[in-house]
Amino acid sequence: MTTDFKETAPGADPVAIAERDQDHDAGPILKLQGVGKRFPGVVALRNVTFEIERGEGHVLLGENGAGKSTLINLLGGLFPPDEGSIWFNGAPYHPASPFEAFSKGIRVVHQELNLLSNLTVAENLLFEQLPSRRGLVNFREMNRRATELLAEVGLDISPSTVVSRLGVAQMQLVEIAKALAHESKLLVLDEPTATLTSKEVDRLFEILHRLRERKVTILYISHRLQEIYEVGDRVTVLRDGQHVTTRPLQGLVIPDIVRLMVGRTVEDQGVFREDIQPSDEALAVDNLRLTETSPPISFSVRKGEIVGIAGLVGSGRTEAVRAIFGADPKVAGTIRVGGHAVTIASPKDAVAAGICLMTEDRKQQGLLLDMSCAENITITDLKRLSRWGLLDRAAENAASERLVASLRVKTPTIFHKVGTFSGGNQQKVVIAKWLYRGSNALICDEPTRGIDVGAKAEIYELMGRLAADGKGILVVSSDLPELMSICHRILVFSNGRIAGEVPRAEFDQNRILSLAYEEYGRARGN
Amino acid sequence: MPEGTESAGERKTATVWDNVLRISMREAGVAIALVIIVVFFSATAPYFATPENFLKIFVQIAINTVLAAGMTFVILTGGIDLSVGSVLALCTVVGATIMVREDLSPWTSIPLALLACMATGAACGAINGWVCEKWKLPSFIVTLGMLNVASGLARVVSDNSTITGLPQPFVDFGNQIYFGVLPSIFLIAIVVVLIGWFILRFTVFGRFIFAIGTNEEAVRLSGHNPRIFKIAVFTISGLTAGVAAMVFLLRLNVGSPIAGIGYELNAIAAVIIGGTSLSGGKGSIIGTLVGACILQVLATGLQLLGAEDNVKPIVIGTVIVLAVVLDTYRNRLLRNLEAR
Numbered sequence: 001m002t003t004d005f006k007e008t009a010p011g012a013d014p015v016a017i018a019e020r021d022q023d024h025d026a027g028p029i030l031k032l033q034g035v036g037k038r039f040p041g042v043v044a045l046r047n048v049t050f051e052i053e054r055g056e057g058h059v060l061l062g063e064n065g066a067g068k069s070t071l072i073n074l075l076g077g078l079f080p081p082d083e084g085s086i087w088f089n090g091a092p093y094h095p096a097s098p099f100e101a102f103s104k105g106i107r108v109v110h111q112e113l114n115l116l117s118n119l120t121v122a123e124n125l126l127f128e129q130l131p132s133r134r135g136l137v138n139f140r141e142m143n144r145r146a147t148e149l150l151a152e153v154g155l156d157i158s159p160s161t162v163v164s165r166l167g168v169a170q171m172q173l174v175e176i177a178k179a180l181a182h183e184s185k186l187l188v189l190d191e192p193t194a195t196l197t198s199k200e201v202d203r204l205f206e207i208l209h210r211l212r213e214r215k216v217t218i219l220y221i222s223h224r225l226q227e228i229y230e231v232g233d234r235v236t237v238l239r240d241g242q243h244v245t246t247r248p249l250q251g252l253v254i255p256d257i258v259r260l261m262v263g264r265t266v267e268d269q270g271v272f273r274e275d276i277q278p279s280d281e282a283l284a285v286d287n288l289r290l291t292e293t294s295p296p297i298s299f300s301v302r303k304g305e306i307v308g309i310a311g312l313v314g315s316g317r318t319e320a321v322r323a324i325f326g327a328d329p330k331v332a333g334t335i336r337v338g339g340h341a342v343t344i345a346s347p348k349d350a351v352a353a354g355i356c357l358m359t360e361d362r363k364q365q366g367l368l369l370d371m372s373c374a375e376n377i378t379i380t381d382l383k384r385l386s387r388w389g390l391l392d393r394a395a396e397n398a399a400s401e402r403l404v405a406s407l408r409v410k411t412p413t414i415f416h417k418v419g420t421f422s423g424g425n426q427q428k429v430v431i432a433k434w435l436y437r438g439s440n441a442l443i444c445d446e447p448t449r450g451i452d453v454g455a456k457a458e459i460y461e462l463m464g465r466l467a468a469d470g471k472g473i474l475v476v477s478s479d480l481p482e483l484m485s486i487c488h489r490i491l492v493f494s495n496g497r498i499a500g501e502v503p504r505a506e507f508d509q510n511r512i513l514s515l516a517y518e519e520y521g522r523a524r525g526n
Numbered sequence: 527m528p529e530g531t532e533s534a535g536e537r538k539t540a541t542v543w544d545n546v547l548r549i550s551m552r553e554a555g556v557a558i559a560l561v562i563i564v565v566f567f568s569a570t571a572p573y574f575a576t577p578e579n580f581l582k583i584f585v586q587i588a589i590n591t592v593l594a595a596g597m598t599f600v601i602l603t604g605g606i607d608l609s610v611g612s613v614l615a616l617c618t619v620v621g622a623t624i625m626v627r628e629d630l631s632p633w634t635s636i637p638l639a640l641l642a643c644m645a646t647g648a649a650c651g652a653i654n655g656w657v658c659e660k661w662k663l664p665s666f667i668v669t670l671g672m673l674n675v676a677s678g679l680a681r682v683v684s685d686n687s688t689i690t691g692l693p694q695p696f697v698d699f700g701n702q703i704y705f706g707v708l709p710s711i712f713l714i715a716i717v718v719v720l721i722g723w724f725i726l727r728f729t730v731f732g733r734f735i736f737a738i739g740t741n742e743e744a745v746r747l748s749g750h751n752p753r754i755f756k757i758a759v760f761t762i763s764g765l766t767a768g769v770a771a772m773v774f775l776l777r778l779n780v781g782s783p784i785a786g787i788g789y790e791l792n793a794i795a796a797v798i799i800g801g802t803s804l805s806g807g808k809g810s811i812i813g814t815l816v817g818a819c820i821l822q823v824l825a826t827g828l829q830l831l832g833a834e835d836n837v838k839p840i841v842i843g844t845v846i847v848l849a850v851v852l853d854t855y856r857n858r859l860l861r862n863l864e865a866r
Contacts, residue, residue, distance in 0.1 A: 327747055351749025365747055368740040370807055379737055380748050382730045389729045433748070 027090055029054040029186055029217045030075075036083035037070050042450060043241050044070040047084070050236050050246040052186070057208065057218045059232035059249065061225075063261050063513065064313050064478035066238040068221055072188055075219075076108035077101035089185060102128065105185035109175050109192060115163045122146035122159035125178050149177040154203045168195045176204065180211075187211065188219045193227060194314070205230050223312055224520040225254050237261055255510075258517070262509040271460040271486055272504075273468060278305035278488060281339055282472025283324075283355065283441035288333030290316070290323050295497035296333070301441065301472040306463060308483035309476040311493030311516050317476045318360055320493070321443045325357040326350045337441055351380065356439035358430050360446045360476075362423075366430045369419035373411055374400035376418050376429050380437035403432040407462065424455025431462060442466065445476045460486050480509055495519035555856060556801050556816045563820060567827035574830050577707050584712040585777065587822045589614075589770050591715040591815055593789055594796035595722045596651075596766025598814045599759040601797050602726075602739045604806030605658070605665035607760060609672035610767040611789035613650045615782065616680040617643040617771030622689035622781025625696060632693035639775075643768040650676055651764020655757030665760070673790070680783035689781035700776030711773045718769060722811040735759060739806025795842075796821055799849040801856075820845070 028051035037045040045067045052058045062068045074081055077095030086093045088104060095101040101108070115124050122142050123130070131141040146159035155173045163171065172195050179187055193201045208218055208231055220231045228235065229249060237244040237260045244260055284300035297320055301307045311317045323330040326344040334341055335353075342353040350357070359365040368376050377400045378385060385396050400414045409428045411421065418429050427447060434442060444463075448456045463486060467473055477483050483490050489503045492515035500515040502508070568575035593610050600607045621639040624630070630638070650672060658668045702710040726732035734755045737745050742752050774785060800817030802809025824845060828838050 325747075346751065347747050348749050348751055356749075357747065359747060364741075365743050368737055368744055368807075370740045371737065375733065375737070379733075379745065379750075382733060386730045389731060391728060391730055391733060437749070 027054070028052055028087075029089055030093075030219075031087040032084065033087070034084035035071075035074070035081045035086060037067075037074065037079075037081050039450070045074075045081070045238075046241045048238070048241075048243045049084075050243055052217060052219060053234070055212060055215045055217055056234060057212060057220060057232040059228040059235040060219060060221045060238070061228070061235060061257065061261055062238035063480065065240075066261070067241040068238060069190070070241075071238070072108055072110070072190055072219075072221070075101065075106055075186075075188060076110075077106075099128075102182070102184075105183075106188065107179045107182065107184035107186070108188040109179050109190065111190040111194065113168075113171050113175055115171055115174060115178075117164040118162065120160045120162055121150070121157060121166070121174055124163055124174060125149050125159070125181050127178075128182065145181070149181055150174075152180055153177045153207060154200075169197065169200055172196060173200065173204075176207065180207070184216060186217045186219060188221075190221045191223060191314075192220075193222060193224060201227065223314075223517065225257060225517055226520075255514070258510060258513050262513055271457070271464060273464040276304045276464070276467050278302035279470070281336065283474065284336040285324055286334040286336070288320065288323060288335070289331050290319055290328075290496075292331055297498055299491055299498065299501070300336075301474050303440075303470045303472050304467050305488045306467050306473045306475060306486055308487035308490040309474065309493060310480055310483055310490050310512055311499075312520075313478060315493040315516065316496040317493045318445055321357060321445055321474065321476055324350070325355060325443060327357065327359075351437065351439070354438075354440040356380075356434040356437060356442055358427075358434065358442070358444045358447060360449070362426055362430050367418050367426060370417060372415045373404065373409065373418055373421075373429055374414040377403055377414075377433045377436050380433045399436060400432075403436055407432050407435075408458065422452075422455070423449075424451040424458070427451060427455070427459060428462075431459070435466075439471075441472045441474070443474045443476075446478065447475060448477070448479065448482060456482075480512060484509070484512075492516050556799065556813050556820070560816050560820050560823065563823055563827070567823065567830070571827050571830035574827055579826065579830070581703065581707050581709060583819075583822050583826050584707065585709045586826070587818050588709070588711040588715040588777065589773050590789065590792050590796055590821070591818045592718050592766050592770040592773055593793040594800075594814045594818050595715075595718050595811055596763035597790075597793045597797050598722065598800075598802055598809065598811045599726075599735060599762045600665070601794070601802050601804060602735050602806055602809055603756055603759050604739050604742070604804075605756065605759065606794065606804075607651070607654065607665065607669045607763045608790050609650065609654060609669040609676055610763060610770075610793060611786035611791075612673045612677035612680065613647055613764055613767040614771045614774060614786035614789060615784065616650070616676045616683065617646050617768045618774050618781040618785050619680050619684035619689060619783055620646050620781075621771055621775055622692060623683065625693055625775075626689055626691050632695045635693065636696050640772055643771045644765055645768070647764040647766070647768025647771065648761050649764065651761040651767070652757060654764065655760030658760070659753040659756055669760075677783070684781065684783045686783060688783075690779070692775060692779050696776070697779050700779065711776050714769070714773055714776075716815075718766060719811055719815045726811055731755070731758070736807055739803075739808070741807075792821065795846050799846060801849075801853060803853070817849075 030052040032048050032050055035045055035048040036043070048067070048071070060068055060071070073079060074086065077098045077100055080094060088106065093104065095104060116127065125146045126142055131138040131145065143159045150157060150159060153173045153176055155170060155177065157166070157170065163174065166174065172192060176192060192204060196204065212218060218231065220228065222228055232249050234246060235249050235252065235257070236246040237257070239261060280303050282301050282303045282305070286298050287296040288298070289296050309317050319328065322328045324335060324344070326346045326349055335344055336342065337353045337355060342349070344350045344353065347357070363369060368379065374396055378396050382391065385392050385399070397414060404411065404414055407428045409425050409432065411425065418426055421429065448459055451459070463473055463475070475483065475487065484507045487504065489501060490507070490512060491498050492500050492502065492512055494516050497519060499518045502512055573579055593614065597607055597610065621643040624639040624642055625635045627635060654665065654669050654672050657663060658665050699710055704710070704713065726735065734745065734750070738752045738755055745752050775781060796818035797809070797814050798804065798817070799820055800809065800813030800815070802813060821842065824842055825838055828841060
C-alpha cells in the first residue's frame with residue numbers, strides 16, 4: 001500500500017528503507033532470549049524467551065502482574081533487562097531511552113495516554129520531528145500532515161484543536177495516529193480499545209490491517225479476549241513473569257486461553273482461619289454509583305469475615321473502595337457500618353464511622369515518609385493523646401511501642417523515619433496506624449504489593465488475627481492465589497460492575513478469571 | 527544505630543561522629559553559621575563587638591523576626607505568604623488611627639490598638655487561607671493579590687498620609703531598654719518566637735502542620751481535614767503581621783501606608799536561611815530566628831567594614847541562595863546518616 005503519507009514520513013528515506021528491509025528480510029523481527037527483570041521485592045520477568053515474526057499480529061496476554069507491562073517497558077526503552085538479550089530486526093537491541101527505541105523503529109502506545117495536553121493535536125502528532133524551516137515551525141506543512149494522519153484514523157477534528165479539549169476516545173485515536181506519523185517496524189499497543197466504542201474499534205482494526213499490509217508488525221495487548229482474533233495470528237501468554245506459550249491463535253478458544261493464563265497453584269500456607277465464624281454485618285454497600293452512568297455496586301462484609309475483591313487492573317476496584325471511604329466523590333449509594341447507615345462525604349466521616357482504607361500506594365497516600373514511625377501511627381487519632389491541645393509524648397511513645405511490638409515492625413526505634421523502612425515494614429506501620437484508631441471495617445487495597453514473601457505471610461497472619469477479633473476485612477488484590485488463600489469469599493469486578501461472587505468452597509482460578517473478563521466481552525458485542 | 531559487621535571500636539567512633547554530624551546538620555547548623563559570622567565580624571570590623579552595636583542589631587531584627595515567625599507556619603505547610611508587608615502597613619495605620627484619638631486615654635487606646643492590629647492582620651490572613659482552600663488556588667497568587675488589596679486599604683484608611691502623634695507612654699515603652707542591651711521590641715519578638723516554638727513542638731496543631739507539609743493527601747486519608755489547618759496557618763501569619771505592625775509603631779512611632787514594602791521577602795529569606803524547606807514539612811522556628819539574625823548581622827557587619835551600600839544586597843542575595851544550596855547537601859548527608 002503506497003500513500004503519499006508514507007513518502008513524506010520522516011526517516012522514510014527510500015534508500016535507507018530498502019537497505020533495512022533488504023538486510024534482514026528473513027528471521028523474526030523481535031527475539032527475546034532468557035529475559036529477566038527484577039524490582040525491589042518482586043521478580044517481574046523470569047527467563048522469557050519467544051519470537052515475534054516479521055509482519056505478524058502478535059497478541060500478548062497474561063493476568064495482572066504477569067509481566068506484560070514490564071515487557072512493553074523494556075521494548076519501549078524505559079529500563080534495561082537485568083538478564084538475557086533482546087534482538088530487534090536482526091541486531092542486538094539495548095535502547096537507552098524511549099527516544100532511541102522510537103528511532104530504531106519500535107513505537108509503543110501506552111495505556112495511560114502520553115499526550116501534551118496544552119498543545120494542539122498537530123503539534124502532538126508531529127512532536128518528535130516538527131516540520132520546520134530555519135528553526136521556525138512550518139505550521140502549514142504541520143497541519144497538512146496532521147490532517148492526513150487524522151483522516152487515516154478516521155478522526156474528524158481540526159488539527160489545531162488543543163488536546164485537553166478532546167474526549168478520552170479521541171485522545172486514544174490521536175495516540176494511534178501519532179504512532180502512524182513515523183514509519184515504525186513494530187507497533188506495540190497496550191489496551192488500545194479500553195476507551196473506544198465498537199465503531200471506533202472497527203476503525204482501529206481496519207488501520208491495523210492496512211499497517212500489516214505495509215509489513216508493520218503489531219504487538220497487541222487487550223483485556224477483551226473476543227477481539228484478539230481480529231488482530232492476531234499468534235499469541236504469547238505470560239504467567240507470573242514467566243513465558244507459558246507462544247502458539248497460533250487459530251483453533252484456540254477463549255476457555256483455553258483463560259486456562260493458559262490462570263496463575264500459580266494456590267499454596268495454602270494454612271493462613272485461612274477455619275475457626276472464625278463470621279457474625280453480624282460489619283460493612284455494607286447498597287447501590288453505590290460512582291457516576292450517573294456507572295452500574296450500581298452492592299455487597300456486604302460480616303464481622304470476622306475476609307472478603308476479597310478480584311478483577312483486572314482498571315476494573316473499578318480501587319475506584320469503588322475509594323468512593324466508599326469518601327476519598328473520591330460518589331453520586332449515589334448507602335453505606336452501613338455495623339448495621340447503621342452512615343453519611344460519608346469525606347475520609348474524615350469514614351474514619352469517624354469506623355472504616356479505614358489502606359491505600360494501594362502506601363508511599364504517596366498512606367505514609368508521612370519524612371516523619372517518624374510513632375508520628376505515623378498516631379496521626380489517625382491525636383485527640384486521644386492530648387489535653388488542651390498539648391501532645392502527651394510519653395503516651396504517644398507507649399502506644400507506638402506497643403503496636404510496633406505486637407505487629408513485629410522491624411525498626412531500631414520508633415523514632416526512625418518510615419521512609420527508610422522496607423515495603424513490608426511500611427505496610428505494617430500502615431496497619432498499625434489503623435489499629436491504633438480502632439477501626440472496625442478494614443479496607444486493604446493491594447496490601448502485599450511489592451512486599452517480600454516472608455512479610456506477606458506475616459501480613460496474612462495479621463489479617464487472620466484481626467478477623468478473629470471481629471473486624472470485617474475487605475481485600476482488593478491482583479494476586480488471585482493470595483485472595484484464594486485468605487478469603488471467605490471473593491467478589492469479582494469486571495468493567496466497573498460486580499460480575500459475580502464466589503464462595504470459598506467454589507474457589508477456582510478458571511472461574512474467577514472468566515468472570516473478570518466477562519464484561520469486557522459484552523461491551524464489544526453490543 | 528548502625529548494625530553491621532564492623533568491630534565494636536570502629537562502630538563506636540562512627541556513631542559518635544554520626545551523632546555530632548547529625549546534630550550539627552539540623553538546627554544547630556544554622557546557629558554555627560551565625561557564630562562564625564559574628565566571630566568573623568568581631569575580629570575584622572571596628573565597633574562590631576560592642577554593646578551599642580548589638581543593641582542596634584536587636585532593634586533592627588525585631589520586626590522581621592515577628593513576621594518570619596508567622597511565615598514559618600505557612601512555609602511549613604508548603605505555602606507562602608507574600609502579603610505580610612502590606613498587611614503590616616494596613617495594621618500600622620489602623621493601630622495609629624486608634625492611638626491618636628484624643629477622646630481615648632492612652633490606657634484604653636493602646637490595648638484597643640493592639641487588638642485592632644491583631645484582628646485586622648488575622649482577618650487578612652484568614653481571607654488568604656480561605657480563598658486558597660475554597661478555590662484550590664496556589665497561595666503565591668492569592669497572597670500576591672492580598673499584597674495589593676491590603677496596600678490599597680492602608681491608603682484608604684490613612685487617607686494617603688502618615689499618622690503621627692502616638693501617645694507618650696507608648697513611645698516611651700518602645701524606647702525602653704532592659705539590661706543595657708535588650709530593647710523592648712526585641713523582647714516582644716522573642717516572646718512571639720517562643721510561643722511559635724511551643725505551638726509547633728508541643729501541640730497537636732503543630733504536629734498537623736508538619737504532617738500536612740510532609741504529605742497532605744496522607745493526612746486527608748488518615749481522616750482529617752487539612753483545609754482547616756491551612757486556613758489557620760495563614761491566619762497566624764496575618765496575626766503576626768498585626769503584632770509586627772505594633773512593633774513597627776513602637777520603633778518608628780508613625781503609621782504609614784507605605785510601610786513594610788519588601789518586608790515579606792526579608793521574612794521569607796529568614797525562614798529559608800533558617801533551614802525551613804520551601805516544599806514544607808521540615809524546619810523550625812528557632813532556625814528562623816537565627817536566620818533573621820544572620821541577615822541583620824551581615825548587613826550591619828558589612829556596613830561597619832565600610833562596604834558600599836550597593837555591595838550589601840549582592841552579598842546578602844548570595845548568602846540566601848548559598849543557604850539553600852547548602853541545605854540540599856545537608857539533606858543528602860542527613861538521609862545517608864539515617865539510612866545507615
